[in-house]
Amino acid sequence: MDSEWIPPEVDSQRPSVARVYDFLLGGGHNFASDRDLATGLLRIEPQARELAHANRAFLRRAVRAAARAGVDQFVDIGSGIPTQGNVHEVAQSVNPDARVVYVDNDDVAVAHSRSILAGNDRATVIQADMRRPREILAHPELNRVVDLAKPVAFLLVAALHLVKDEEDPAGIAAALRDAGAPGSHLVLSHLTHEAQPGKTAAIGKLYDRATSPAVSRSHAEILRFFDGWDLLDPGLVYVPLWRPDDDDEVKDPERFLVFGGVGRRP
Template structure:
């Protein structure tokens, strides 16, 4: 890892969910502890890299669709370490005036984001915890870029499965819904144990060592996060099945272990 991005307070001994994901996507902003956990994950799920890429591709397709529907404000909560095809790049390719607020609590993710976004007035990175949405909504940089009287897209991609039941993930989503204007959108992807409960349980045990857990949920539990929103076609599906690009071949979608969906606030 390039030391230019590393804040001195970072604890490299404990794996970070953001840095493990970075490693699986082929990034180099990770430590030995992150690579060790990722290696264990690859033993449990040899296709973990493919699953991470599929989740990232879902994010890009969802952002394109939402921007194409006329939304020009995006809040990417649990954004992680920047990689190819970031939200502002995808959104601005459709809507050049799109504004994006990234939110993460990982020191490396925030430091790297600040370095690459420094010259982009249409973006910002907040160091905040998704478990406290009021802090996000009150941040001056959030208020500078996001006008809640207009439609906004809240992105919680591979984020809510890092929140335990005691931390009230449904309450997080409800708080965002309650401040959103009609026409706003919600994008969620989430680990599920519907098809392979043994595998997701093993993943959960591995993540007990990390900065956040990995809590898999059922289809019905994930669907409830969309209460009050109207799901767009094709609904809540395994991520490769959500509006695949032309020519994408999807075989055995259940092996991807993650459901994804996009919804609109009526």
């Protein structure tokens, strides 16, 4: 890993969920500790790379759908380390005037995001913890780029399963809903134990070593995060089934372990 991207306060010995995800997506902004955890994950789930790419593809399709619906502001919470097909690239390909705020608490993710976004006056990054959504919504940099009085697409992609029940993940989704103007969207994907409880339990145990847990939840539990939002078709489904780009049949969708959906604020 290029030392240029290592802020001095980073603990390289403790795996970061953002950097593990970066490794699975083929990125280079990760440490040996992250690769060790990813190797353990690949032993539990040999298709982990494919699953990570499927989740990322869901994000891109959902952003495109929101942009085509007229939303031109995006707040990506738990955004991770930027990779190919970032939110601002997808949104601005539909609407060049689209504005994007990335939010993450990982030092490496924020440092690399700042480098990538340098000179882009319609995209920015702030370092903040998704467990404190009101602080995020009140952040001056977010409010410089985004007008909360107008529709915003809030993204919680592979994010809320990093939040324990006692940290009130439903409260995070509710705070975004309450802040969003009518026409705002919620894009959410989340690890589930519905199809393979033994496998997701093993993943959760592995992530106990990392900066954040991996809390799998049922379809009904994840659906509750959409309280107050109108769920768009096809509803809350395994991520490759959410408005796929082509008509290819997805075999064994439950093997993807992650549900995804998009809600619209009425």
